[in-house]
Amino acid sequence: xxxxxxxxxxxxxxxxxxxxxxxxxxxxxxxxxxxxxxxxxxxxxxxxxxxxxxxxxxxxxxxxxxxxxxxxxxxxxxxxxxxxxxxxxxxxxxxxxxxxxxxxxxxxxxxxxxxxxxxxxxxxxxxxxxxxxxxxxxxxxxxxxxxxxxxxxxxxxxxxxxxxxxxxxxxxxxxxxxxxxxxxxxxxxxxxxxxxxxxxxxxxxxxxxxxxxxxxxxxxxxxxxxxxxxxxxxxxxxxxxxxxxxxxxxxxxxxxx
Amino acid sequence: xxxxxxxxxxxxxxxxxxxxxxxxxxxxxxxxxxxxxxxxxxxxxxxxxxxxxxxxxxxxxxxxxxxxxxxxxxxxxxxxxxxxxxxxxxxxxxxxxxxxxxxxxxxxxxxxxxxxxxxxxxxxxxxxxxxxxxxxxxxxxxxxxxxxxxxxxxxxxxxxxxxxxxxxxxxxxxxxxxxxxxxxxxxxxxxxxxxxxxxxxxxxxxxxxxxxxxxxxxxxxxxxxxxxxxxxxxxxxxxxxxxxxxxxxxxxxxxxxxxxxxxxxxxxxxxxxxxxxxxxxxxxxxxxxxxxxxxxxxxxxxxxxxxxxxxxxxxxxxxxxxxxxxxxxxxxxxxxxxxxxxxxxxxxxxxxxxxxxxxxxxxxxxxxxxxxxxxxxxxxxxxxxxxxxxxxxx
Numbered sequence: 001x002x003x004x005x006x007x008x009x010x011x012x013x014x015x016x017x018x019x020x021x022x023x024x025x026x027x028x029x030x031x032x033x034x035x036x037x038x039x040x041x042x043x044x045x046x047x048x049x050x051x052x053x054x055x056x057x058x059x060x061x062x063x064x065x066x067x068x069x070x071x072x073x074x075x076x077x078x079x080x081x082x083x084x085x086x087x088x089x090x091x092x093x094x095x096x097x098x099x100x101x102x103x104x105x106x107x108x109x110x111x112x113x114x115x116x117x118x119x120x121x122x123x124x125x126x127x128x129x130x131x132x133x134x135x136x137x138x139x140x141x142x143x144x145x146x147x148x149x150x151x152x153x154x155x156x157x158x159x160x161x162x163x164x165x166x167x168x169x170x171x172x173x174x175x176x177x178x179x180x181x182x183x184x185x186x187x188x189x190x191x192x193x194x195x196x197x198x199x200x201x202x203x204x205x206x207x208x209x210x211x212x213x214x215x216x217x218x219x220x221x222x223x224x225x226x227x228x229x230x231x232x233x234x235x236x237x238x239x240x241x242x243x244x245x246x247x248x249x250x251x252x253x254x255x256x257x
Numbered sequence: 258x259x260x261x262x263x264x265x266x267x268x269x270x271x272x273x274x275x276x277x278x279x280x281x282x283x284x285x286x287x288x289x290x291x292x293x294x295x296x297x298x299x300x301x302x303x304x305x306x307x308x309x310x311x312x313x314x315x316x317x318x319x320x321x322x323x324x325x326x327x328x329x330x331x332x333x334x335x336x337x338x339x340x341x342x343x344x345x346x347x348x349x350x351x352x353x354x355x356x357x358x359x360x361x362x363x364x365x366x367x368x369x370x371x372x373x374x375x376x377x378x379x380x381x382x383x384x385x386x387x388x389x390x391x392x393x394x395x396x397x398x399x400x401x402x403x404x405x406x407x408x409x410x411x412x413x414x415x416x417x418x419x420x421x422x423x424x425x426x427x428x429x430x431x432x433x434x435x436x437x438x439x440x441x442x443x444x445x446x447x448x449x450x451x452x453x454x455x456x457x458x459x460x461x462x463x464x465x466x467x468x469x470x471x472x473x474x475x476x477x478x479x480x481x482x483x484x485x486x487x488x489x490x491x492x493x494x495x496x497x498x499x500x501x502x503x504x505x506x507x508x509x510x511x512x513x514x515x516x517x518x519x520x521x522x523x524x525x526x527x528x529x530x531x532x533x534x535x536x537x538x539x540x541x542x543x544x545x546x547x548x549x550x551x552x553x554x555x556x557x558x559x560x561x562x563x564x565x566x567x568x569x570x571x572x573x574x575x576x577x578x579x580x581x582x583x584x585x586x587x588x589x590x591x592x593x594x595x596x597x598x599x600x601x602x603x604x605x606x607x608x609x610x611x612x613x614x615x616x617x618x619x620x621x622x623x624x625x626x627x628x629x630x631x632x633x634x635x636x637x638x639x640x641x642x643x644x645x646x647x648x649x650x651x
Contacts, residue, residue: 051417054433096534097533098541101533102544102546103547125270126271126273151278
C-alpha cells in the first residue's frame with residue numbers, strides 16, 4: 001500500500017487545498033503542520049500558475065498573490081524538504097501542465113520524490129494526454145491522479161480502469177469555487193467508478209459546508225475543499241492559521257460521524 | 258501522425274469537463290465537412306453574405322514605389338464585417354447550429370472575431386456572448402458597441418493582463434460552466450484539437466483563391482505569400498494550399514511590439530519556448546518556471562503569448578519563416594498603405610505590409626508577393642492617431 005492508498009484506509013478522508021506561497025511560504029508551511037494536526041488526511045498544495053483555467057476567482061487571486069510574492073516550484077521543493085523532517089502527512093501537488101513541462105518533467109518529478117511529494121494533480125492533462133507525464137511520474141514513484149467530471153459519461157469507465165491512488169471527482173460544471181448546490185449526478189459517477197475498479201473516490205469543486213461534506217462522504221471516500229479555505233486565507237492573511245485549523249477540524253468531524 | 262498533432266505540437270490539454278465536447282465537435286465536423294448540404298449552405302453564405310471570393314488587387318503604386326517584386330493584396334478586408342474572421346465564423350456557427358447548440362461564446366482581441374461571431378449568431382438566430390480583455394474593450398471601443406448592436410453580450414475580462422490571452426481563459430472557463438447548449442467559436446488556429454484543424458480548413462479558402470487568382474493574373478505561382486501571425490488564422494489560411502508548393506516562400510509576420518530584445522513584445526516565435534497552454538503544445542512566451550509572460554503589441558489582435566500548433570510545426574520543419582515586426586514599423590506601414598494605395602489596413606495586417614516593404618525592393622521585378630490584408634483599419638484609426646499624439650476618441 002503506498003502513501004496515497006493509506007489516506008483512505010482509515011475511513012473517510014478530508015483533503016484541504018491551499019495555494020502554496022499564499023500569503024507567504026512561511027504561512028503555507030505552518031498551515032501544513034496545523035492542518036495535518038487538525039485531521040487532514042492528505043493535503044493538496046497548489047503550485048501557482050499565471051493562467052489557471054480550471055480555477056474560479058478565489059484561487060486565481062491566490063495564485064496571483066503567491067506569484068507576486070516570488071513563489072516558484074523551487075520554493076515549494078525546499079519547503080517540502082523542511083516539512084518532511086517532522087511531518088509525514090501525504091501531499092499531492094496540484095498544478096497545470098506548463099509549469100511542469102517548462103521546468104522539465106523529469107527534473108520536476110525527481111525533485112518531487114526527493115522532497116517527499118506523493119502525488120500530482122494536473123487538471124489540464126486529460127486521459128488522452130496523460131502520457132505527457134505518466135511514464136515519468138511512474139519512474140519516480142509519484143502517483144498521477146485522474147479526474148472525472150459530470151460530463152464524462154462513458155469515459156468514466158476508461159479513466160477509472162487505468163487510474164491510480166484515488167479518483168478526483170469534479171462535483172459540478174465550471175471552475176473551482178464555493179457553490180450552494182453541488183452537481184446532482186456525483187453519486188452515480190462514484191458508482192460507475194466502483195463498477196470498474198475498487199479505487200477511492202474523493203469529491204471536489206464547490207464544497208464548503210460541513211453539511212455538504214457529510215452528504216458527499218455518505219457515498220464517497222473523501223472530500224476535497226479548496227476555495228472555502230483559500231477564502232479564509234485571503235480574509236485573515238498571515239493571521240489565518242487558527243481559522244483554517246478550526247475549519248479543517250470541523251470539516252473532518254463532519255465526515256467522520 | 259497522431260490525432261490532432263502537427264509534428265510534436267497540438268494535442269488536447271484541457272480539463273476533463275470539456276473532453277466530451279471536443280470529441281463531439283470533432284465527430285460533427287468530420288461528418289458535416291463532407292455533407293453536400295452543409296458544404297453548399299456554407300459556400301452560399303460565403304458568396305452571398307460574406308462577399309467571397311475576395312479580390313486579389315495588384316498594388317501598382319506600391320510596387321512601383323518599392324521598385325522590386327510585384328505586390329498583390331488579398332483583400333480580406335472587403336469581406337462582410339471587415340476581416341477574414343467571417344470565413345471561420347460562418348463555418349463554425351453553421352456547424353454549431355447543426356449540432357443543436359443554441360448559444361455561442363467567443364474570445365476576441367481586436368474585436369474582429371467578436372464582431373464576426375456576433376454577426377453570424379444574429380444571422381442564424383443563436384444567443385451570443387463575447388469575452389474581451391478590459392484593456393482591449395477600451396482600445397477597441399467601437400467594436401464593443403458594434404457587437405452590442407448585433408445583439409451580443411460583451412463581458413470585459415478583468416483577470417490577468419486583461420487582453421486576448423485572458424479572454425481565451427475566461428471563454429474556456431465559461432465553456433466548462435455551460436457546455437451542453439453552447440459552442441465555443443474559437444477564433445484562431447489554436448486551442449485543443451480539433452480547433453486548429455477546423456479553423457485552418459475554414460480559413461484555407463484564402464490561399465485557395467489566391468492560388469487561382471495569381472495563376473489567372475500571372476500564369477504562375479506566387480514567389481512568396483505574407484500574413485500577420487498572432488494565433489495565426491489568416492496566415493494558416495493563406496499558407497495551407499501552398500505548403501506542398503515548396504517554391505513559394507511562406508512568411509509569417511509576428512508582433513514585436515517595442516522590439517524582440519525588450520519585454521514589451523508579443524513575438525512568440527522569436528522569443529518563446531515550447532510549452533503547453535490553452536489546450537495545445539506549441540511555442541509560448543513564458544518564464545523559466547512556465548508562467549505565461551505578459552505580452553505587448555500595439556495590435557490587440559496579435560497581442561497573444563502563443564501561436565497555433567501548425568505554425569509551430571511549419572517553423573520546426575523550416576517550411577515557413579517567421580519574422581518580427583515592431584509597432585513603429587507597423588504604424589509606418591499602416592500610414593504608407595493608406596497614402597500609397599488608398600487602403601487603410603488593420604494594424605494587424607499592417608505588420609505583413611511592413612515586412613513586404615522590407616523585402617520587395619530586394620527581389621527582382623519578375624517576382625510576385627501576395628500580402629494577406631486580413632482586415633480593414635477603420636477600427637484602428639483612433640488608436641493610430643493617439644500613437645501619433647493626436648487625441649481622437651471614437
